[in-house]
Amino acid sequence: MTSRSRPRHLIPALNRFATAWAIYQGLLLEAIPFLLLGVLIAGLARWLVPQNTWIRRLPRQALLAPITGALMGFALPACECGNVPVARRMLASGAPLGTAFGFLFAAPVLNPIVMASTWAAFPDQPWLLIARPLGAFLIAVMLSLTLTLLPERQLLEQALLSERRMNQPLSRYSLLERSGGLVGGEGSQTSLLEGTAVATDRPTPRQMLKQSSREFLELMALLVLGSLLSAVVQTWLPRSWLLAVGGAPTTSILALMLLAVVVSVCSSVDAFLALGFAAQVTPGALLAFLLLGPVVDLKLVGLFSVLMRPRAIAITTATASLGVLLIGQWINLWRL
Amino acid sequence: MSRALLLMLWGWTVLWSWGSGRLDLLLRNVFHGLVGTAGLAMLATGLLMLFKQRPRRERRRWNDVRRWRDLASASMAVMILVLPPEPSFSDLASNRPEGLPQAPELAFVLPPEQRTLTEWVRVLRSQADPNLVNGNPVNISGFVWRQPDAPPLLARLTVRCCLADATPAGLPVAWPENKEPEPDAWLAIRGQMEVRMVQGEATAVVVPDTIQAIPRPQRPLEP
Numbered sequence: 001m002t003s004r005s006r007p008r009h010l011i012p013a014l015n016r017f018a019t020a021w022a023i024y025q026g027l028l029l030e031a032i033p034f035l036l037l038g039v040l041i042a043g044l045a046r047w048l049v050p051q052n053t054w055i056r057r058l059p060r061q062a063l064l065a066p067i068t069g070a071l072m073g074f075a076l077p078a079c080e081c082g083n084v085p086v087a088r089r090m091l092a093s094g095a096p097l098g099t100a101f102g103f104l105f106a107a108p109v110l111n112p113i114v115m116a117s118t119w120a121a122f123p124d125q126p127w128l129l130i131a132r133p134l135g136a137f138l139i140a141v142m143l144s145l146t147l148t149l150l151p152e153r154q155l156l157e158q159a160l161l162s163e164r165r166m167n168q169p170l171s172r173y174s175l176l177e178r179s180g181g182l183v184g185g186e187g188s189q190t191s192l193l194e195g196t197a198v199a200t201d202r203p204t205p206r207q208m209l210k211q212s213s214r215e216f217l218e219l220m221a222l223l224v225l226g227s228l229l230s231a232v233v234q235t236w237l238p239r240s241w242l243l244a245v246g247g248a249p250t251t252s253i254l255a256l257m258l259l260a261v262v263v264s265v266c267s268s269v270d271a272f273l274a275l276g277f278a279a280q281v282t283p284g285a286l287l288a289f290l291l292l293g294p295v296v297d298l299k300l301v302g303l304f305s306v307l308m309r310p311r312a313i314a315i316t317t318a319t320a321s322l323g324v325l326l327i328g329q330w331i332n333l334w335r336l
Numbered sequence: 337m338s339r340a341l342l343l344m345l346w347g348w349t350v351l352w353s354w355g356s357g358r359l360d361l362l363l364r365n366v367f368h369g370l371v372g373t374a375g376l377a378m379l380a381t382g383l384l385m386l387f388k389q390r391p392r393r394e395r396r397r398w399n400d401v402r403r404w405r406d407l408a409s410a411s412m413a414v415m416i417l418v419l420p421p422e423p424s425f426s427d428l429a430s431n432r433p434e435g436l437p438q439a440p441e442l443a444f445v446l447p448p449e450q451r452t453l454t455e456w457v458r459v460l461r462s463q464a465d466p467n468l469v470n471g472n473p474v475n476i477s478g479f480v481w482r483q484p485d486a487p488p489l490l491a492r493l494t495v496r497c498c499l500a501d502a503t504p505a506g507l508p509v510a511w512p513e514n515k516e517p518e519p520d521a522w523l524a525i526r527g528q529m530e531v532r533m534v535q536g537e538a539t540a541v542v543v544p545d546t547i548q549a550i551p552r553p554q555r556p557l558e559p
Binding site: 019021025029036209210217221231265266273 | 388408422
């Protein structure tokens with residue numbers, strides 16, 4: 001329906017809905033290939049590298065684990081949507097928590113595609129080319145250290161926890177604990193695990209197809225929800241309000257953090273978006289936008305629910321926001 | 337609904353969006369091939385699963401959560417197929433700050449009458465003195481962007497990724513007396529640049545010789 005055929009008094013409201021619907025479709029269609037790529041990488045990793053091998057030998061030490069995970073981003077260049085299934089596969093296969101979280105939170109920035117796009121967008125700001133990967137790395141380490149303070153049963157989503165325990169040595173979890181989280185604990189294996197025996201050997205192509213398609217469709221439903229939420233919020237929240245506070249050091253950082261959460265664009269292109277308003281905001285706010293978006297945004301909140309429990313997602317959001325705010329403030333002190 | 341059918345439905349939806357040209361309205365061109373390939377892969381995987389499926393003697397009981405999730409997901413795919421995107425560019429632009437990437441050199445090399453609206457905006461922002469373009473011929477097209485306290489601009493949206501990051505670029509136009517156009521209407525304007533005082537500032541304004549209503553271009557978004 002075009003605006004000309006709409007009744008005049010309904011035009012503003014209908015235009016708003018039509019615009020939100022188009023933004024939603026744009027966000028969703030742009031993210032689907034990356035989600036598919038992530039599920040494909042996760043499936044291939046499971047097929048090519050049988051579990052119980054290298055993945056559980058990754059470092060477990062508090063600081064070394066997130067560093068290793070963060071560096072793995074260079075080998076698996078995907079944006080944040082694609083990283084979720086890969087991180088889930090790592091956790092389900094028994095990878096150390098620190099390594100998987102280090103990968104999940106740092107890889108969306110610490111990968112060749114994102115670093116090249118940041119350089120292409122800001123060739124005249126070399127400090128940003130160093131500060132962005134360094135900041136992403138610090139945030140990932142901070143999140144990893146904070147989240148691993150929680151016991152696994154309070155941290156990981158129920159189905160993932162069950163799958164992870166099935167892939168741990170018997171010396172760590174007994175058969176009773178493996179079957180459904182804690183003995184007497186809530187829930188059973190559902191969701192991504194439903195109907196599939198967890199194999200410790202290489203799966204057959206049929207099993208792999210079955211599990212990957214199930215994983216993709218579950219993540220797809222969450223992506224639909226996240227994209228819808230992001231489109232609605234950004235249609236009804238005028239972006240000019242957020243950028244109006246661009247000159248003040250602290251409020252500009254907070255405003256750009258909110259913008260990053262709402263806009264939900266992929267980390268591979270967010271530098272080009274930031275270029276549009278770089279001149280209107282403080283350097284700390286610019287960096288805050290580039291750091292927070294790849295870790296937390298409305299589109300990701302749904303996807304995170306296949307990895308973590310709501311409390312852990314809330315802790316991730318709060319810790320990442322605090323870390324980004326501090327880094328942004330420090331940059332403003334240095335650059336202003 | 338079986339998983340294979342749901343995957344095929346989403347694959348078809350994505351492929352349809354690519355094949356029908358809807359992506360021109362939603363995403364930057366560089367992503368179109370990627371989206372089309374993803375749709376094809378989803379459709380092919382769904383078909384493969386459908387043919388490889390072993391016949392089941394007994395129906396498996398569906399998990400309630402999964403049933404509702406799959407139904408919601410399928411409904412959303414059908415809604416995308418049925419309801420095409422029809423954004424109001426004027427509404428979208430009003431919600432976004434103006435800000436374009438650095439001016440590419442090409443904009444300065446092109447003769448004025450070959451510059452697009454976006455290139456004109458880049459040229460004007462990169463030079464402080466509007467008198468340098470005074471009298472230049474203009475041949476541009478764009479949509480009418482409503483302004484709260486001023487006459488509407490003729491504008492284009494630029495995207496780096498998708499509509500979520502669309503950024504408007506607008507040019508002031510000296511509209512004919514009592515003939516202000518409707519917001520969102522697409523117009524082609526031929527005329528010339530003239531320096532006029534707008535709110536006490538010397539500004540380059542498009543003075544039209546002809547204004548023609550045109551349909552929305554097939555690729556309305558610019559890089």
